[in-house]
Amino acid sequence: MTQKEIKQAVNDHPAHKVKLAITDIDGILRGKVVHKDKFMSVLDGGFGFCNVVFGWDAVDTAYDNAKYTGWHTGYPDADAQLDINTFRQIPWEENLPFFLGDFVNESGEGLAVCPRSLLKKVKQEALDAGYVPQFSQEFEWFNFAETPETLKEKSFTNIEPLTPGMFGYSLLRSSLNSPFFNDLFDLLLQFDVPLEGLHTETGPGVYEAAILYGDILEAADRAVLFKTGAKEIAYQHGIMATFMAKPNQQLPGCSGHIHQSLWDSHQQNNLFYDESAENAMSSVMQSYVAGQLHCLPHILPMYAPTINSYKRLVEGAWAPTTLTWGTDNRTTxxxxxxxxxxxxxxxxxVPGSDVNPYLALAAALASGLYGIKNKLKLDQPKTVGNGYEDDQYGVLPRNLWEASQAMKTSELAEELFGVDFVDHFVRTREWEWRQYAQTVTDWEVKRYFEVI
Incomplete structure (x- = not known):
């Protein structure tokens, strides 16, 4: 649709309101509903949005270590701009018009701490180099027969899975909750978040969805909207969905795998493919893979951003722990x-389902481009067999603090994403670690209360 057609569609809509949203550093949608007249006035000129969304954490607690904003700045408005190309209608809200936006600085350039602006910047670097990045993301997540009220009453303990037992790829289990299962597929398609596939995963109440491939920015938009959309559709069915990386110690975690390839400027040729090369991997793809292997330890928090992320990255749980690559090998x-x-x-x-898709996709593309730009050779042999045992080329940082300190001191991370972004992002991860470190957990009380 053209901008004129979109304006007309909004103007003709029976509702007198429009929903707008941006994404914070944790990948959480923050937004508001505005009157049609307000929407029309800000469509071209932009609007102010309180920059506290980059000054607090996932539970709205203000950072005490942020430089970008805080009590010292008075939490002013930041300049935001709507992306008219993100126009959608929310089918579970009577087709309410919806738009995504991002933040810009005083010069009209992407704000350094804005995740969507960062991805747009990295995408442009790829286009300038002659590469069209095509991406998609897939997610696993747990569903529970709970509501926000019952979770609070239970203090998040003894929560009831949507279905019992371990039953991956089960037509039987998906039929047990077919209204919810079918709504996910059908309503998300109407919301312009088309799914390539949807099935049950191994674990009680666990689903997996693969989102259709496309332009990298569109892929990230779809991923962000998928996570929120799945939660909102679940609400309609009295279900709670969670995208925690590891909700249960006894079960495998939830992935957010990223699929990617680079195409020529006409989008006719997949530049990763070379029929005559070993493993059909072109030299471009080999350098791209080498770049990701090289950069991974420097930017891991962009793939594993929470305390919980690292509970998933353990041996034998379908998530990697080593700096390895392989052909069709799910242990690397x-x-x-x-x-x-x-x-x-x-x-x-590496990414879990708890990622901010804009940051995770930016990390994947930027590190791959780094390998191409620097003509890195994929000298590391592919792993055949158990990747958990192949640790000779290094292992991933073991927790958020360790990963954040590696990123904090990395000149490579600053080269890829800029000093201002790295400084702000690392500060938010250090804050997250401090909140965890000072909390007395149930595990500690049960372990030490009587015997110490």
């Missing part, structure tokens, strides 16, 4: 899928 950090001209791609398996 990077899984090369060497198919045909259209399907050859890289799957980055």
């Amino acid at each position: 950090a990077l899984r090369v899928l060497a198919g045909g001209k259209k399907s050859t791609r890289l799957e980055t398996r």
